[in-house]
Amino acid sequence: xxxxxxRVRQCRSAxxxxxxxxxxxxxxxxxxxxxxxxxxxxxxxTRATAPETLRTLIGTGExxxxxMDAGKLLADxxxxxxxxxxxxxxxxxxxxxxxxxxxxxxxxDLLAAAVNANVAKxxxxxxxxxxxxxxxxxxxxxxxxxRDCGGLMVSGGTMANFLAFVAARxxxxxxxxxxxxxxxxxxxxxxxxxxxxxxxxxxxxxVCGVGIEAIRWIGTDGQGRMRLxxxxxxxxTDLAEGCFPFLVVGTSGNVSTGxxxxxxxMAALCRxxxxxxxxxxxxxxxxxxxxxxxxDLHALALADSVAIDPHKWLYCPMEAGCVLTKxxxxxxxxxxxxxxxxxxxxxxxxxxxxEHGMQNSRAFRALKVWLALRQAGRAGYRDSIRGDIRxxxxxxALLAEHPxxxxxxxxxxxxxxxxxxxxxESTQPxxxxxxxxxxxxxxxxxxxxxxxxxxxxxxxGSYLLRACIVNFRTLQQDIDxxxxxxxxxxxxLDETMRPTTRSEDSTAVAA
Ligand SMILES: *Cc1c(COP(=O)(O)O)cnc(C)c1O
Numbered sequence: 001x002x003x004x005x006x007r008v009r010q011c012r013s014a015x016x017x018x019x020x021x022x023x024x025x026x027x028x029x030x031x032x033x034x035x036x037x038x039x040x041x042x043x044x045x046t047r048a049t050a051p052e053t054l055r056t057l058i059g060t061g062e063x064x065x066x067x068m069d070a071g072k073l074l075a076d077x078x079x080x081x082x083x084x085x086x087x088x089x090x091x092x093x094x095x096x097x098x099x100x101x102x103x104x105x106x107x108x109d110l111l112a113a114a115v116n117a118n119v120a121k122x123x124x125x126x127x128x129x130x131x132x133x134x135x136x137x138x139x140x141x142x143x144x145x146x147r148d149c150g151g152l153m154v155s156g157g158t159m160a161n162f163l164a165f166v167a168a169r170x171x172x173x174x175x176x177x178x179x180x181x182x183x184x185x186x187x188x189x190x191x192x193x194x195x196x197x198x199x200x201x202x203x204x205x206x207v208c209g210v211g212i213e214a215i216r217w218i219g220t221d222g223q224g225r226m227r228l229x230x231x232x233x234x235x236x237t238d239l240a241e242g243c244f245p246f247l248v249v250g251t252s253g254n255v256s257t258g259x260x261x262x263x264x265x266m267a268a269l270c271r272x273x274x275x276x277x278x279x280x281x282x283x284x285x286x287x288x289x290x291x292x293x294x295x296d297l298h299a300l301a302l303a304d305s306v307a308i309d310p311h312k313w314l315y316c317p318m319e320a321g322c323v324l325t326k327x328x329x330x331x332x333x334x335x336x337x338x339x340x341x342x343x344x345x346x347x348x349x350x351x352x353x354x355e356h357g358m359q360n361s362r363a364f365r366a367l368k369v370w371l372a373l374r375q376a377g378r379a380g381y382r383d384s385i386r387g388d389i390r391x392x393x394x395x396x397a398l399l400a401e402h403p404x405x406x407x408x409x410x411x412x413x414x415x416x417x418x419x420x421x422x423x424x425e426s427t428q429p430x431x432x433x434x435x436x437x438x439x440x441x442x443x444x445x446x447x448x449x450x451x452x453x454x455x456x457x458x459x460x461g462s463y464l465l466r467a468c469i470v471n472f473r474t475l476q477q478d479i480d481x482x483x484x485x486x487x488x489x490x491x492x493l494d495e496t497m498r499p500t501t502r503s504e505d506s507t508a509v510a511a
Pocket of ligand 1: 097155156157158159161198200251253254255280281282283309321
């Protein structure tokens with residue numbers, strides 16, 4: 001077709017869009033997004049809009065018979081999203097482990113959707129498959145893992161850990177578990193994880209039919225790290241009882257406090273017992289880019305598999321998880337099937353990623369990750385991650401010297417602490433329940449207030465506030481403002497909530 005013929009081409013479907021319209025709507029949208037990024041620090045982190053209000057806003061009607069103009073639709077939805085979303089790119093969003101997303105990632109997702117590669121089979125996605133392979137290699141390189149490892153981009157940490165779990169099971173179990181399963185008189189397969197392990201492990205054993213009872217929750221030390229002595233004891237007991245241990249999971253940066261398990265010693269123990277060693281580095285593995293990272297973080301290189309979330313500390317937009325395996329073919333060995341509706345040309349050497357995991361049709365998630373890695377380079381990631389850790393340490397120091405806070409921990413970029421009002425002796429047994437209730441209320445108020453967004457951790461029965469900094473927009477001035485924001489809320493709530501001191505009242509907690 002000539003240029004002119006292209007321009008006057010008729011749209012046959014309601015979903016098609018003439019190039020002119022796409023161009024003008026697209027330009028407008030990009031303008032709006034650029035303004036949105038600029039205005040983030042001035043916006044509330046969240047408006048905490050009520051569910052009913054949102055339902056009214058989006059409309060409760062049935063799907064219309066007639067379609068609508070695309071420009072009108074965007075004009076409706078853009079302000080709705082900017083006003084009523086929770087902005088995890090806001091400089092004072094420090095809740096959970098959701099990063100501020102690199103703007104280039106948004107452009108990458110637009111581009112990936114435009115090309116719409118299906119990264120299932122190499123022929124369907126030639127460039128995309130090669131870019132995914134390189135992104136996986138680079139993530140391995142960045143974290144000090146094996147350059148020639150296997151790997152796959154997935155939706156997030158849960159799926160990355162899940163795939164590693166399945167790969168471990170296929171690799172270690174001596175019978176053909178893919179064919180015959182683990183029912184009948186097979187021994188009980190057992191898995192060893194610390195008490196602080198993320199809930200993906202429960203989903204994995206459940207879905208794979210291994211069963212929740214297979215999880216051995218190993219106790220942790222005062223820093224929240226798995227205790228090696230307890231791990232060894234439990235392994236020996238299980239072996240003596242005829243179980244079949246196959247997997248040990250270490251976490252590098254657990255979700256509660258960011259603690260890193262003793263990965264080096266765990267790896268040695270796994271070698272001794274012939275077990276698969278998996279590291280859940282969904283959050284923390286990225287920090288292995290820092291030479292000064294804890295030695296145990298660097299020891300993730302000893303793992304048979306590693307999960308890492310580019311949508312956490314590599315600052316990519318949702319969704320981007322990644323699993324790495326030391327043996328290049330470990331995922332394919334666990335997931336490969338060759339259906340007759342796919343043509344296989346043995347000459348072509350490209351990788352067919354559908355064979356490496358659960359998904360068949362797959363999005364081009366690797367693009368935003370690959371572009372982010374190239375945009376920042378190693379040095380850019382070192383600076384951003386180091387910056388987050390320094391801000392976390394600065395926050396810890398500010399809270400430690402403030403009379404109304406009790407600090408608990410700082411690991412990587414996670415700080416845990418609680419608000420303790422003046423005049424309350426936090427070590428009194430009766431104070432414990434009150435402080436849990438008070439801090440729970442403080443968090444609830446912060447999460448709806450819009451000024452500062454934190455989350456919580458529960459450590460040894462204490463309800464703690466938790467700040468996790470995976471946010472390149474957070475500045476020192478944001479950190480400086482935090483103690484007084486929380487203390488103001490804490491004081492106000494304490495005034496109305498604290499039980500009064502009466503000598504006959506056994507629940508009195510005031511000093
Ligand atoms: C976030 C996280 C997960 C889960 O990852 P998703 O991307 O939310 O699925 C698992 N483990 C750890 C340690 C995490 O921090």
